[in-house]
Amino acid sequence: MRPSSLRRSCAALAAVTSLALTVTACGGTTKNDVKDAASAATSAQKADPKAELKKGLTVGFLPKQVNNPYFTSADRGGAKALAELGETYKEVGPSSATDTSGQVSYVNTLTQQQVDAIAVSAQDPGALCTALKQAMRNGIKIVTYDSDTKPDCRDAFVSQAAAEDLGRTQVQLLAQQIGYQGEIAVLSAAQTATNQNTWIGFMKDELKDPKYKNIKLVKVAYGNDDAQQSFQQTQGLLQEYPDLKGIVSPTTVGIKAAAQYLSGSKYRGKVRLTGLGTPNDLRTYIKNGTIDAFELWDPAKLGDLAARTAVALSSGQITGRQGETFTAGGTEYTLGKDGVINLGRPTVFDAENIDQFDF
Structure with missing residues (x-):
């Protein structure tokens, strides 16, 4: 078992014990026990903005479409940020922007691979919820970026702008x-x-x-x-x-x-x-x-912030609650309602400034 998986299992068991449930070993738990344990652990969790960022985490990026230049730029930003933080980047995803069932299967695959966090751009607001909630019950942090799902199906949403x-x-x-x-x-x-x-x-x-x-x-x-x-x-x-x-x-x-x-x-x-x-x-x-x-907006910066948000969640600096703050890439961000984090105002491109940008 990977160290991160062991930590998640023990955390779930500790949450169950603290609630005086009668589980005595991981092998004796039921599906409901695991679900209750994850819920208890989440509700008891408190953000520690001074917590050290964990190293060696694996963050899976799941864009709407892997061969889309926009998502290629965004995910490269995420990969660069994770490398800088000492984490591992992984990308999976469908080749079609309308393959919702494909996105679901990729979430399931990442869950089975026991990644520490998933950053996903949702093709449909509700279709991924069941799979994402299963991932969350397994201790995986969920960040949506570019396109959100329902708030209760993820921990935070990194929005391009308001x-x-x-x-x-x-x-x-x-x-x-x-x-x-x-x-x-x-x-x-x-x-x-x-x-x-x-x-x-x-x-x-x-x-x-x-x-x-x-x-x-x-x-x-x-x-x-x-x-x-x-x-x-x-x-x-x-x-x-x-x-x-x-x-x-x-x-x-x-x-x-x-x-x-x-x-x-x-x-x-x-x-x-x-x-x-x-x-x-x-x-x-x-x-x-x-x-x-x-x-x-700059999609590379969006991917960068999604990656850093995933690491902040996995490290306990934030939990996804409104009002929490964390620093990413030298900038302090505050989580808004429903765990929304805004990258910033969009940039207008015209003949006067377009040659200043390369993405």
Whole structure:
């Protein structure tokens, strides 16, 4: 048995003993005993911000899609942080951004491998819950990053930025570009993507402001974070709404595909495009006038913070409760409601600053 597994087993047994249950050996426990022990240990746990970071931990990263450039950048950030902290990095994941069942099986695999923590970007808010709760019962710390699951299915969520800021600022960018007038559409990822739906909700709320009275959201289309589907959805939007003035795409795959279509069409410079993208993907389209400005956080920093959060949880510096603080990479972070940790405000990229970034 690995040392970390032994510690988890003994901690669970100690929690049961302290509650005066009649378990006398690990071999005599039932599934309910193990569940009760894990629950008791979690409820009794207190954060110790001065605790030393443990060494030799294994943190498994599970992105939505392993061959997605965005997640490649994010997970490299996580790998670098873990190497710096003396931990082991492991990555698994599906090749499709809509393979929810695949994500479940990968969680189960990481649980069986007895990793110390899992950092996962959830494809669906509820589909992973059963598997994640099983991992938690086995003493594994769960951090979601980029896209959250339900709060009771993880210990903490590392958010790219405040969801409200991301939703509202994308509308604000597009509104400025189209002069606050005309029809607009949203090109999203999967219809079940937690982060996408949250941002779109704030977009719709932002559009209720009287200053947007002459802007009409005509459709939310879904490209499933697939380049070809997103390209086709962009083409379909312009065929269905020939007077469309702008598209906002809160997904790196979607905005790049939309830019590719617009750049080679009669709509370049006429239909404005903004959303969330990476400088390396969109540099060409900024310079040829397809895109005026877009925004994003640094995904490598997101992966870095997810990794450091996982280690802080595994070391007992934080437990996931609101108000707890910890230092990661020289910056102090405070956990908000439901254990949410915000990376910071997004960066706006345009022709003046895009060459300063390389990701």
